[in-house]
Amino acid sequence: MTLRVAVIGATGRIGSEAVKAVRAAEGMELVAALGRDSELGELTEAGAQVAVELTHPDSVMRNLEFCTANGIHSVVGTTGWNPERLELLQGWLKAAPSTPTGPVGCLIAPNFSIGAVLTMQFAQQAAKYFESVEVVELHHDRKADAPSGTATRTAQLIAAARDAAGRPRQQDPTTHELPGARGADVDGVPVHAVRLRGLLAHQEVLFGDTGETLTIRHDSLHHSCFMPGILLGVRKVVQTPGLTFGLEHFLDL
């Protein structure tokens, strides 16, 4: 069966790449490509089954409310997620009408690239062995949110792994600082955000303990690295009811 796919945010950096990827993908047809001035009604008029949402934290909720209410599955790369937003989305998904392939599914992927997903997995694995851990994310100079969705998720996963291992939160001896110098505190893990023209998306997870450090680094060098993850998400989401948070759930890791 050919999947009827729409891209919301089609003129953006990742959205324009997604348009090309969906057009070229076997078993998919690009039926709509929405920009900022498009009407969401184009999705239903085009008979979209799956919407790939790649816009902005300010517009993602409105777009997802429309998709779920109209029985359209979604694959979401847009960032800016917090518990309140996720709860709202869960409510919409529960109330959503069923689709010909079953209940509506939504995948939110903080990062679609395999290297970034593996970075998160490796960081979780290392978390319980090191006293200190900090995350540094580096992005292009047009990014709206900080810290990045990937860095936030990485820090949350590290903190959960440390908690599960019974490791206490790390101590910070800083008593004198300029605000922000120690980064954002995500569940006890400091996260630092760099914005620099010329970069795309990069992350280092730094672990330290007596006499050694471990650095896990990932670099996204082109938006094409996110496309296999998006296409996998489109194929899997139609068979996966409700909310899935993280591409790792669709991978055989």
Ligand SMILES: NC(=O)C1=CN([C@@H]2O[C@H](COP(=O)(O)OP(=O)(O)OC[C@H]3O[C@@H](n4cnc5c(N)ncnc54)[C@H](OP(=O)(O)O)[C@@H]3O)[C@@H](O)[C@H]2O)C=CC1
């Ligand atoms: N999960 C992942 O792997 C990845 C996630 N991202 C995330 O995707 C999002 C987009 O990133 P990026 O492409 O760099 O950003 P861009 O600003 O390049 O693209 C966003 C696009 O969405 C458009 N837009 C904004 N609001 C709406 C709306 N309501 N309806 C339709 N289109 C809209 C913008 O239009 P206009 O230009 O007119 O403002 C723009 O074309 C960010 O949240 C980013 O963090 C990015 C890369 C990978």
Ligand SMILES: O=C(O)C1=N[C@H](C(=O)O)C[C@H](O)C1
């Ligand atoms: O804005 C970006 O570019 C990216 N956003 C996502 C994030 O916030 O983690 C994914 C990737 O880092 C690129």
